Amino acid sequence: MTPPTISEQLLEAASLLLVGMSSVFVFLSVLIVSVKLITKFVEAFPEPAATAHVTPTAASSSFHQQDVITAITHAVSAYRQGKQPPSN
Amino acid sequence: MEKIQILWQSTAIPHFEMGQIIMMLVGFGLLYLAIVKKFEPLLLLPIGFGALLTNIPLAGFSEVGGLLHYIYYIGVDTGIFPLLIFMGVGAMTDFGALIANPKTLWLGAAAQFGIFATLFGAIALNALPGFEFTLQDAAAIAIIGGADGPTAIFLASKLAPELLGAIAVAAYSYMALVPIIQPPIMKALTTPEERQIKMNQLRVVSKREKIIFPLAVLFLTILVLPSATPLVGMFCLGNLMKESGVVDRLSNTAQNELINIVTIFLGLAVGSKLSSEAFLTVETLGILGLGAVAFSIGTAAGVLMAKLLAKFSKEPINPLIGAAGVSAVPMAARVVNKVGLDANPHNFLLMHAMGPNVAGVLGSAVAAGILLALVG
Numbered sequence: 378m379t380p381p382t383i384s385e386q387l388l389e390a391a392s393l394l395l396v397g398m399s400s401v402f403v404f405l406s407v408l409i410v411s412v413k414l415i416t417k418f419v420e421a422f423p424e425p426a427a428t429a430h431v432t433p434t435a436a437s438s439s440f441h442q443q444d445v446i447t448a449i450t451h452a453v454s455a456y457r458q459g460k461q462p463p464s465n
Numbered sequence: 466m467e468k469i470q471i472l473w474q475s476t477a478i479p480h481f482e483m484g485q486i487i488m489m490l491v492g493f494g495l496l497y498l499a500i501v502k503k504f505e506p507l508l509l510l511p512i513g514f515g516a517l518l519t520n521i522p523l524a525g526f527s528e529v530g531g532l533l534h535y536i537y538y539i540g541v542d543t544g545i546f547p548l549l550i551f552m553g554v555g556a557m558t559d560f561g562a563l564i565a566n567p568k569t570l571w572l573g574a575a576a577q578f579g580i581f582a583t584l585f586g587a588i589a590l591n592a593l594p595g596f597e598f599t600l601q602d603a604a605a606i607a608i609i610g611g612a613d614g615p616t617a618i619f620l621a622s623k624l625a626p627e628l629l630g631a632i633a634v635a636a637y638s639y640m641a642l643v644p645i646i647q648p649p650i651m652k653a654l655t656t657p658e659e660r661q662i663k664m665n666q667l668r669v670v671s672k673r674e675k676i677i678f679p680l681a682v683l684f685l686t687i688l689v690l691p692s693a694t695p696l697v698g699m700f701c702l703g704n705l706m707k708e709s710g711v712v713d714r715l716s717n718t719a720q721n722e723l724i725n726i727v728t729i730f731l732g733l734a735v736g737s738k739l740s741s742e743a744f745l746t747v748e749t750l751g752i753l754g755l756g757a758v759a760f761s762i763g764t765a766a767g768v769l770m771a772k773l774l775a776k777f778s779k780e781p782i783n784p785l786i787g788a789a790g791v792s793a794v795p796m797a798a799r800v801v802n803k804v805g806l807d808a809n810p811h812n813f814l815l816m817h818a819m820g821p822n823v824a825g826v827l828g829s830a831v832a833a834g835i836l837l838a839l840v841g
Contacts, residue, residue: 383588383591383592386588386591386600387585387588387589389588389600390584390585390587390588390589390600390603391585393581393584393585393600393604393836393839393840394581394582394584394585396835396839397577397580397581397584397832397835397836397839398577398578398581400690400831400835401574401577401828401831401832401835402571402574404574404685404689404690404831405570405571405573405574405824405827405828405831406570406571406574407685407689408567408570408681408682408685408827409567409568409570409571411681411685412563412564412567412570412678412681413567415564415674415677415678415681416564416674418677419671419673419674419677424671424673
């Protein structure tokens, strides 16, 4: 087989350019439609309102967090009392 | 006297060839870019070091039995390393901006024009003496325009393994140069008024949409472009691990430890391809030149497509975001944001640019699949 001449190669490259670009566009256009369908689907079937599953560990950790927040609040106000009133 | 002779012969000094010295200098150059200039250091550092190792006389790192030979054989020849990296990238990618504004997929598609135009350009270079790119070579070079390292390495390992070193170095260097290459093109193609356009706030995307999205992408790829499923499949796997929220451990591993480990080996393996006989050719110069062209055309096509979209869209679209369609996540999106801020200091385009940016990743993976299917 003789190696293809440059014009043959260029012709093939040009056809690749056309086919390639159009397939990329077709593929991603189909994807756009599917994304829109997914969005419609998700809106049509909204998630059931999430029931609050409060596990004991979560509760205790949030309780601890409450404690920590209270402690910080107290500490900050005690600190601010010792200083000038905050400017903001 | 004979012993001294033997000892002398066992040192590297009498065995150095000119090509090896030049390639070691190239390796040092890459290390300099990585360490001093902070150009894609995560990759250029191991690549540069790999280039040093592979050019050591007598050590045989890249010959059968040598470390780099096996790393290359296991990871790059098989295509496994770029695919694992793609999984990690998937686990880091948030498709929220894309799902909220799916039109931006067209920008990611338009920017792939850089790839196909460069393919044409690479073949046209054959008219010059010294260039003999086959269609496979041209396709592997063109994918540099996708601005996606793993995709470029994956495709090059399949189509033109002998050009892999130059292609990988060009791809990562240009990704590092995005902030320099892109802004002039973006500014040349837009007016100051266009650059100031403010875009509407993106809606909040629900978790379920984000979970269904990678599955939908995978399903489409399976149907129409099976040759792209290695890339897209691993990408979607990583993304699903992240968005499902039930395998945080796996997702964390994919986007941290695993991608880091693979990056070390991938860099070394690519560096091992920087031998003088493969790299010191006029073709390398052609690849470097074509890579820059690919990048610029991709950027320009993205911006022009964004202008076109803006004409038909009800919502305002800032044409700058089209430039982010050449993946290079998240660098390209940051560049868009910066150029936007130059025009209007109160206009933050980052989130809007993330849409085309991740669309570009998908687009270049799809383009790679198409090239594999057509010329592979």
